[in-house]
Each structure stands twice: as C-alpha cells, then as structure tokens.
Amino acid sequence: MSAAQPCVLVVEDEAAQREVLVYNLEAEGFEVVMADSGDDALLVFEEAQPDVVVLDWMLPGVSGIELCRRLKSSPKTRGTPIIMLTARGEEADRVRGLEIGADDYVVKPYSVIELMARVRTQLRRARPSTVGEMLEFEDIVLDAGTHRVKRNGRELKLGPTEFRLLATLMEKPGRVWSREQLLDRVWGRDIYVDTRTVDVHIGRLRKALCRDGGTDPVRTVRGAGYALG
Structure with a gap:
C-alpha cells in the first residue's frame, strides 16, 4: 500500500481553467479536490485538509483574496501553502496578495509547467517526505529518497507503514496528529482502516526506534493522538 498522495485544492470558477x-495536477501524481467558489472552498478544505491550495483571485461570493486572508489568519490552516492565480499583473495587487499571506503568485496566462514546478516547491515545504527530502529530528535521520532511517548513526529496519508514520511525524515535530489524520495521511482517504490499527503501528515504530537504546521520541497525547517530541 502506498502513502496517501499529496492533495491539492483547486479553487477556480472557470470550468475550462479548472x-x-x-x-495536469493528476498527471503529476497529485490527488485533486475542487471548488468553484470561496464558500465551497472553505467546506472542501475542512473535509480534505489539502497540502497545497491553488486559488483564483476572482471568485463569486467570497473572493480569493478574502479566502486567503481567512485561511492564513487561522492557526489550523495558516501553515498550508497558497498559490494565487490572477489576471491582475499590477505590482500593487501582487504585493497585496503576498501581504495577506499568499505563498506564491502566478499571473494568467501562465505556463502549466511553471505552475507545476511552483506546486512542487510549496509541497516541499508542506510535505517534504513526498519529494524525497532528508528529514532530521534529534538523532533520527530519515532519507525519503532511499527509504532509509538511521538513529544515532545506526540503520533501523522499519516496515513501510512505520516508515510513512515516522515521515509524517518528522515533517512537523511537535504537531499533534489525531488517529484519523494519521489514517488519512498514511493509509489514504479512500481506505477504511480501524483507528486502533494506528496504535498497533505506533507501537511497532516505537519498538524499532528504541531497539538500540535511546528515549522514545513519540509522545502520546491523551484524547488527541500522537506527536514527535
């Protein structure tokens, strides 16, 4: 079973552009969810928890700029990268978009190849393990490109599910992940797995991490889930 694909939310009211x-995003291997208005986007965001948002400036109802402001003002959503799409090329508009928190800005008509590259750049920040990045936390080093993990210089043997769990936890040390969030990220949104399965694999991960000594870096947060550190 492969890890859940990175998810991109496309907010665009023009059907042809959407x-x-x-x-192109699906051809790049991304899971894509869509919305054609700002109001709809807020609902889809809550349900899908995307890794990157591609957001059109001009939308019916809640505007793209207002949606960006709302997402960036909430502690729960401010960490999600937002790429603004707009026909407005004036520097003042671009500065306004960046000032309210947009992470990147692409003016229409844009090159699809360039936009895909910008999505990957933002994804590298949001989910570095999906683009082969090296992750480090204290004495643990995870190489997402070669699927190898070392602790204090010694290579660890992890099953594929334990590897994906550790990669998710290492992407955002300190963040508390609920069992449901870990199921979505590690097993995939369309696959039913009992939440107790997460506990079993966390137990296996802890055993592997502590096999040669060292403290357990995985923290259980009662009633909430798990965190690293």
Missing part, C-alpha cells in the same frame, strides 16, 4: 489544472 479542468486544465486538474488534468
């Missing part, structure tokens, strides 16, 4: 974006 189809082009979805086609």
